Amino acid sequence: MxxxxxxxxxxxxxxxxxxxxxxxxxxxxxxxxxxxxxxxxxxxxxxxxxxxxxxxxxxxxxxxxxxxxxxxxxxxxxxxxxxSVQRLSDGEGERKRQLAQIVSDCIARAGAAGFTVDELIQELRAVSREPVRRR
Amino acid sequence: MxxxxxxxxxxxxxxxxxxxxxxxxxxxxxxxxxxxxxxxxxxxxxxxxxxxxxxxxxxxxxxxxxxxxxxxxxxxxxxxxxxSVQRLSDGEGERKRQLAQIVSDCIARAGAAGFTVDELIQELRAVSREPVRRR
DNA sequence: CTTATTGTACTATAACTATAGTACAATATG
DNA sequence: CATATTGTACTATAGTTATAGTACAATAAG
CATH class of the missing domain: 1.10.10.10 (Winged helix-like DNA-binding domain superfamily/Winged helix DNA-binding domain)
Incomplete structure (x- = not known):
């Protein structure tokens, strides 16, 4: 296999x-x-x-x-x-909308906690480099 | 008061x-x-x-x-x-943890929907450049 | 003092989360 | 074939989380 x-x-x-x-x-x-x-x-x-x-x-x-x-x-x-194989049954427009929704929620939540979008991006990049660090 | x-x-x-x-x-x-x-x-x-x-x-x-x-x-x-307190003794660590938690949730959600972290960052950057979006 | 607002205390109940333990079914290996 | 490894199914139990409802205590406002 x-x-x-x-x-x-x-x-x-x-x-x-x-x-x-x-x-x-x-x-x-x-x-x-x-x-x-x-x-x-x-x-x-x-x-x-x-x-x-x-x-x-x-x-x-x-x-x-x-x-x-x-x-x-x-x-x-x-x-x-x-x-398993990813099935992306949704159309491109729908996917775009989904991603926008996720990002929007994320920003809202971060904003409520006093974080900026830049801080979000920075943390995302950090996690991207050293992935499964969850404390 | x-x-x-x-x-x-x-x-x-x-x-x-x-x-x-x-x-x-x-x-x-x-x-x-x-x-x-x-x-x-x-x-x-x-x-x-x-x-x-x-x-x-x-x-x-x-x-x-x-x-x-x-x-x-x-x-x-x-x-x-x-x-009743001016600030937290470990305010920095607290904030860090909170940001990590938010980002972790966001990534998990993106992953479940078939998006990559890179796509996430890209979308965040886009929103960051054009912050006020009318729906 | 009277009343409204605030936090507090208590019991009961349901749902969720995790554990322990046992047994079974499907597949890979020799 | 026999055996080990894998996922699956089930019951039982304990602890946590959230709800509903009632009653009480301390304070503020009139």
């Missing part, structure tokens, strides 16, 4: 208040966005990730299942879990 | 998975860290904030109580709730 093992590591922030299964989901999504994970890459096995993060296997299962439902990955019993 | 009403607005993200009481706490801390709130400023009343955010008063009470235990604000029965 032409799959590689995932090249990034999960990191949990147990003080953030964000549910663990949610953090896993966000990190996979983020890794795809930043190019750390791409089609065919294999994620850690359910049991292995549970051990690595010192969490219950059921929690990993929940995260993987939601990602699978979202179409971002595929699971194959006996084989593993892999990043 | 020399107190002002709070000059910022709370913002809940119900999709983030972060507990509501936690979001309130984080936003007050962030507002202090960024200078939006400082000594003497009055926060919304328990009941008012509950109405504004469409949440239960008990949830506001919980957030305010934890902030009071942390020494960031004082509550006076019959009067209201007021910021």
């Amino acid at each position: 032409n799959s590689r093992r995932a090249s990034f590591r999960f990191r949990l922030d147990l003080h953030s208040g964000v549910p663990v299964y949610r953090q896993i989901i966000d990190q996979v999504r983020g890794a795809i966005a930043s190019g750390l994970l791409s089609v065919g890459d294999q994620l850690p096995t359910v049991r292995q990730l549970a051990v690595d993060l010192s969490i219950n296997p059921n929690t990993v299962v929940r995260a993987y299942r939601e990602l699978e439902l979202g179409g971002l990955l595929e699971t194959h019993q006996g084989t593993g879990t892999f990043i | 020399n107190s002002r009403r709070a000059s910022f607005r709370f913002r809940l993200d119900l999709h983030s998975g972060v507990p509501v009481y936690r979001q309130i706490i984080d936003q007050v801390r962030g507002a202090i860290a960024s200078g939006l709130l400082s000594v003497g400023d009055q926060l919304p009343t328990v009941r008012q904030l509950a109405v504004d955010l469409s949440i239960n008063p008990n949830t506001v009470v919980r957030a305010y109580r934890e902030l009071e235990l942390g020494g960031l604000l004082e509550t006076h029965q019959g009067t209201g709730t007021f910021i």
Whole structure:
């Protein structure tokens, strides 16, 4: 098979208040966005990730299942879990609108907290260089 | 009294998975860290904030109580709730964490929709150049 | 003093999150 | 084929989070 093992590591922030299964989901999504994970890459096995993060296997299962439902990955019993092909069914206009919406929300939230767009961009670039740092 | 009403607005993200009481706490801390709130400023009343955010008063009470235990604000029965510190001891770290959290959510959302971090940055730059967009 | 407003305290209940443990099904490997 | 590895399914339990509702206490305003 032409799959590689995932090249990034999960990191949990147990003080953030964000549910663990949610953090896993966000990190996979983020890794795809930043190019750390791409089609065919294999994620850690359910049991292995549970051990690595010192969490219950059921929690990993929940995260993987939601990602699978979202179409971002595929699971194959006996084989593993892999990043699936991205289906961008929406038209270009719709995609543009989606991106604008995401950015708009992000700016609004950052603005409410007293951050500028420049600070946002700077942090994005930093994360882009050193991707899965989540505290 | 020399107190002002709070000059910022709370913002809940119900999709983030972060507990509501936690979001309130984080936003007050962030507002202090960024200078939006400082000594003497009055926060919304328990009941008012509950109405504004469409949440239960008990949830506001919980957030305010934890902030009071942390020494960031004082509550006076019959009067209201007021910021009691000039600034945070670790304001810088607090802000950094908050920005990282916002960016992380944003990237995750982008990744789920099939966008890359680069596209995100590009769109942010565009908005940054032409900030006032009519809808 | 009377009233309204503010924070506080309490019980009860439902939903969500995470854990523990067991068993099973599909696939890869030898 | 036998075995190990993978994901899956299920039950049970505990802790957290949020809601609803009621009542009380301290202060401000008239």
